[in-house]
Amino acid sequence: xxxxxxxKGRVGATLCLITANLFTATGLQAxxxxxxxxxxxxxxxxxxxxxxxxxxxxxxxxTIDSAVLFYKEDGGRIQAIEPxxxxxxxxxxxxxxxxxxxxxxxxxxxxxxxAPWKSSQTFISPTKQANGDDENxxxxxxxxxxxxxxxxxxxxxxxxxxxxxMLPLDSGFVDQRTALDLGFTTxxxxxxxxxxxxxxxHERDYNSFSGxxxxxxxxxxxxxxxxxxxxxxxxxxxxxxxTPTPFSVMSGDQKGPSRNKNVLSLIAGVTQVMTRNWxxxxxxxxxxxxxxxxxxxxxxxxVDPATGAPQSYxxxxxxxxxxxxxxxxxxxLALGSYVTELSARYYHDSWGINSITANMSEHIPIGDLMYxxxxxxxxxxxxxxxxxxYLPSNVALPLYASADSRLDSFNAITxxxxxxxxxxxxxxxxxxxxAYRQSKAGQKDTLPGNNQDLKLYAGTNALSMMTGxxxxx
Amino acid sequence: xxxxxxxxxxxGLTILLGGCATVQPWERDVTARQSMQLNKNAxxxxxxxxxxFSKEASAGGRSFDGGGCGCN
Numbered sequence: 001x002x003x004x005x006x007x008k009g010r011v012g013a014t015l016c017l018i019t020a021n022l023f024t025a026t027g028l029q030a031x032x033x034x035x036x037x038x039x040x041x042x043x044x045x046x047x048x049x050x051x052x053x054x055x056x057x058x059x060x061x062x063t064i065d066s067a068v069l070f071y072k073e074d075g076g077r078i079q080a081i082e083p084x085x086x087x088x089x090x091x092x093x094x095x096x097x098x099x100x101x102x103x104x105x106x107x108x109x110x111x112x113x114x115a116p117w118k119s120s121q122t123f124i125s126p127t128k129q130a131n132g133d134d135e136n137x138x139x140x141x142x143x144x145x146x147x148x149x150x151x152x153x154x155x156x157x158x159x160x161x162x163x164x165x166m167l168p169l170d171s172g173f174v175d176q177r178t179a180l181d182l183g184f185t186t187x188x189x190x191x192x193x194x195x196x197x198x199x200x201x202h203e204r205d206y207n208s209f210s211g212x213x214x215x216x217x218x219x220x221x222x223x224x225x226x227x228x229x230x231x232x233x234x235x236x237x238x239x240x241x242x243t244p245t246p247f248s249v250m251s252g253d254q255k256g257p258s259r260n261k262n263v264l265s266l267i268a269g270v271t272q273v274m275t276r277n278w279x280x281x282x283x284x285x286x287x288x289x290x291x292x293x294x295x296x297x298x299x300x301x302x303v304d305p306a307t308g309a310p311q312s313y314x315x316x317x318x319x320x321x322x323x324x325x326x327x328x329x330x331x332x333l334a335l336g337s338y339v340t341e342l343s344a345r346y347y348h349d350s351w352g353i354n355s356i357t358a359n360m361s362e363h364i365p366i367g368d369l370m371y372x373x374x375x376x377x378x379x380x381x382x383x384x385x386x387x388x389x390y391l392p393s394n395v396a397l398p399l400y401a402s403a404d405s406r407l408d409s410f411n412a413i414t415x416x417x418x419x420x421x422x423x424x425x426x427x428x429x430x431x432x433x434x435a436y437r438q439s440k441a442g443q444k445d446t447l448p449g450n451n452q453d454l455k456l457y458a459g460t461n462a463l464s465m466m467t468g469x470x471x472x473x
Numbered sequence: 474x475x476x477x478x479x480x481x482x483x484x485g486l487t488i489l490l491g492g493c494a495t496v497q498p499w500e501r502d503v504t505a506r507q508s509m510q511l512n513k514n515a516x517x518x519x520x521x522x523x524x525x526f527s528k529e530a531s532a533g534g535r536s537f538d539g540g541g542c543g544c545n
Contacts, residue, residue, distance in 0.1 A: 067516045276496055334503050345535070
């Protein structure tokens with residue numbers, strides 16, 4: 001992992017804050033033991049007036065929670081509108097039933113994986129053959145594509161052009177996604193809870209189904225909770241033009257059949273009440289992914305090894321196995337009605353990607369009925385072993401290669417501000433705004449030849465906003 | 474990898490042992506607050522996880538590591 005001076009500073013600052021928080025928390029622990037011994041009947045909440053200091057658990061209630069997420073990337077790239085609504089019922093005996101429906105609508109442009117070049121480049125849109133009705137299924141030509149008819153075969157393909165010096169973007173990206181999640185949690189015996197859930201989502205070119213089960217057991221006077229969970233997911237990828245053969249040349253031909261992917265996930269965690277006002281959580285999660293994990297729409301440029309000029313475009317190729325490991329540590333510390341939340345995650349997978357994530361936020365009470373919560377998140381990942389910006393034409397093809405920017409090495413910073421306002425005992429309004437900025441980590445590669453002015457890194461910046469209302473009755 | 478697991482495990486165990494059995498049942502008022510819940514606003518959490526899953530290669534840690542989307 002390589003960090004620039006600038007990023008070392010960011011990481012250093014984050015680590016300092018985490019350390020400061022832990023020292024503060026440790027000091028408070030000692031103080032609380034004294035307080036608890038001397039005067040156990042003097043709860044902190046008696047001094048606290050803010051409504052978010054009220055207990056979270058409310059047996060015998062039903063909550064309807066609805067929200068809309070707006071997401072927009074810079075430069076005319078992906079934008080999404082995502083309305084969601086959930087219904088949660090807490091029974092008198094501590095069981096919880098929940099259902100959540102989410103709808104995603106996405107449009108915009110997404111990098112197709114090809115490298116930029118000094119003159120314009122033409123690509124084939126991954127649509128079905130552009131003949132009549134099919135033209136508008138999934139990918140459209142409305143954003144400037146041109147239908148080309150082969151004079152010999154009569155095959156119709158939709159082509160689009162990337163301007164000279166610009167990162168090639170497929171601007172015809174259109175998709176909708178509908179997801180439904182059902183959950184049920186019930187106490188089994190004193191101190192043991194069982195949770196079950198089902199999830200399904202449908203996109204025009206992708207379906208996903210999953211089932212989960214987890215069990216949580218309290219120990220030590222309910223100060224320690226151990227939890228263990230399993231989730232199994234089955235996904236079906238059914239691209240508009242079929243699944244391309246890895247490293248086959250970009251074409252408008254109808255390609256292979258739908259392909260499947262299975263994900264087995266396990267999570268084990270412990271949550272510990274450290275003091276009266278300090279919680280800690282540690283988790284380990286394991287994921288085993290098998291099956292089709294290639295992005296059927298992503299291509300790679302094959303370039304002249306001397307000049308960098310594109311010679312052809314091939315569909316990418318990824319391994320069909322991936323094993324993931326993630327370690328998570330989180331802390332919540334209350335000081336009066338203020339709450340500091342810190343978390344860190346280390347991630348490693350068999351594709352060679354390592355990442356660290358650090359998160360910090362502060363819950364700040366405003367008056368009696370409101371809170372705001374500024375937060376910052378830092379993320380760094382190394383690139384996948386098979387990530388590359390291009391393939392030189394004089395080198396034999398590797399087993400796997402992808403130019404997907406999600407597999408590149410990069411840093412990301414998120415600045416966020418969220419908040420809530422309780423209109424009365426039953427209705428809460430809440431909102432969130434996030435600014436997300438990715439930047440290349442490590443050495444910036446260039447094309448062969450004198451092409452330093454062509455930027456290969458395809459990271460993005462995005463702004464997201466959410467607003468919602470929660471009604472309890 | 475083994476070294477990392479051991480480091481995390483030992484660090485976690487040390488902290489847990491140091492904190493066990495100091496909080497009595499009548500002292501749960503603060504940790505029971507809405508503001509102290511680990512998933513205070515489920516929609517904020519799910520929005521973040523969905524966005525990060527679609528833009529980054531990592532997953533899991535806080536919850537299961539599936540994705541449930543094509544996210545192209």
